[in-house]
Amino acid sequence: xxxxxxxxxxxxxxxxxxxxxxxxxxxxxxxxxxxxxxxxxxxxxxxxxxxxxxxxxxxxxxxxxxxxxxxxxxxxxxxxxxxxxxxxxxxxxxxxxxxxxxxxxxxxxxxxxxxxxxxxxxxxxxxxxxxxxxxxxxxxxxxxxxxxxxxxxxxxxxxxxxxxxxxxxxxxxxxxxxxxxxxxxxxxxxxxxxxxxxxxxxxxxxxxxxxxxxxxxxxxxxxxxxxxxxxxxxxxxxxxxxxxxxxx
Numbered sequence: 001x002x003x004x005x006x007x008x009x010x011x012x013x014x015x016x017x018x019x020x021x022x023x024x025x026x027x028x029x030x031x032x033x034x035x036x037x038x039x040x041x042x043x044x045x046x047x048x049x050x051x052x053x054x055x056x057x058x059x060x061x062x063x064x065x066x067x068x069x070x071x072x073x074x075x076x077x078x079x080x081x082x083x084x085x086x087x088x089x090x091x092x093x094x095x096x097x098x099x100x101x102x103x104x105x106x107x108x109x110x111x112x113x114x115x116x117x118x119x120x121x122x123x124x125x126x127x128x129x130x131x132x133x134x135x136x137x138x139x140x141x142x143x144x145x146x147x148x149x150x151x152x153x154x155x156x157x158x159x160x161x162x163x164x165x166x167x168x169x170x171x172x173x174x175x176x177x178x179x180x181x182x183x184x185x186x187x188x189x190x191x192x193x194x195x196x197x198x199x200x201x202x203x204x205x206x207x208x209x210x211x212x213x214x215x216x217x218x219x220x221x222x223x224x225x226x227x228x229x230x231x232x233x234x235x236x237x238x239x240x241x242x243x244x245x246x247x248x
Contacts, residue, residue, distance in 0.1 A: 002029040002055060002074055003121075006047030008040045009061035018063045027070040030057075039138035040117070048127055056127065060118040064090070064165040072162045073121045081154035082122040084115035085162030095175065098221055100168045105158045112158045113151050117143045119164035126154050134192070140185030145192055172224055176231040183235030187243050200240060208233040 007018055013034050022032065033050060035043035048056050055077045059065065069085070076083050087103040089096045105112055120143070130149040137145060150156060169175035190200050207213060213229040216222045 001031055001052040003027075003031075003057055003070055004047070004051030004053040004055070004124075005030055005032045005057045005059065005070075006035060006044055006051065007032060007059055007061055008035050008037075008043035008047070010036055011061055016061045018059050018061055018065065021064045021066075022070065025065070025067055025070060027068075027074070029074075030070055039135065041133035041137055041142050042135045044117070045132045045135060048124060048132070051124060054124050055121060056124050057121045058117050059120075059164060060166060062166065063118045065119075066163040066165065069162055069164065072159060076157060076159045076162070077121055077123060080157040081126045082115065082150050082156045083120065083162065084112060084156055084158050085119040085121075085164055086158075086160045087116060087119045088163060088165050089168045090165040091167060094172075094221060094224060095168045098216075099175070099224070103166075103168065105160070107160055109160060110158050111155050113156065114147050115143055115156055118166040119162070121162075122150070126150065129153065137185060137188055140182040141189040142185070145189055148193070172227070175224065176227045179228045179231040180235040180238075183232040184239040184242070186236050187239040191243075197240070200236075204233060204236045204240070207236075 005018075005022065007016060009016055013019065016034065019032055022030070031052060033047040035047040037043040037046050044058055055074060057070070057073055073083060073085070084105065086105070089100040089103060102114075103116070130146070130153060133142060134145055147156060169178055187200055190203075195203075208229065214222065214226040216225050
């Protein structure tokens with residue numbers, strides 16, 4: 001088995017969109033492991049530990065790998081430790097044009113310091129060596145936290161030809177809710193990075209009060225960004241408050 005594809009999801013296997021797109025390719029030396037454990041980090045760990053292959057791909061259930069995706073990942077992981085592919089928001093909307101710049105690292109292969117769980121791969125030995133996914137961390141910055149540990153010892157290679165279509169958000173309200181949930185995990189991530197609690201609170205206040213986090217070039221984009229900034233601030237405050245309660 002050349003590649004093990006790990007997909008965390010609560011959907012039945014027959015409803016996982018990603019599988020259909022994988023099957024449309026001409027690469028067949030792979031297995032798919034559907035994992036329904038909670039949280040997502042545990043699901044990814046359980047899948048990775050059960051994987052038959054040394055090359056492990058992590059995608060989401062709504063990821064849509066394009067033609068040649070697994071073959072390109074396989075070729076890259078012959079020499080690389082970890083990989084991030086190019087991710088595309090598949091809709092012509094405000095998210096595609098303004099709010100998904102973090103998805104795409106450009107047209108040229110290079111070494112980077114991040115990957116995203118909807119389109120990434122890593123050698124099993126590397127994942128085991130750096131300590132697997134942090135199961136104390138649910139969805140939100142878990143890829144960033146793992147990437148921090150990976151780049152301390154290894155390199156993350158960006159392969160622009162390993163393309164996955166993956167929607168970032170389906171509506172403005174969906175975007176705001178995603179920002180809130182994402183940022184609830186930020187205080188935990190800051191803890192892992194050694195940031196003192198006082199500095200965490202200061203960072204939250206500065207972000208909320210920074211006018212550059214609100215104003216954009218059109219009224220609609222300003223509304224979306226302003227709502228996102230407030231949602232992120234509320235998520236971080238909730239995360240800090242939850243952490244304080246748990247420490248009592």
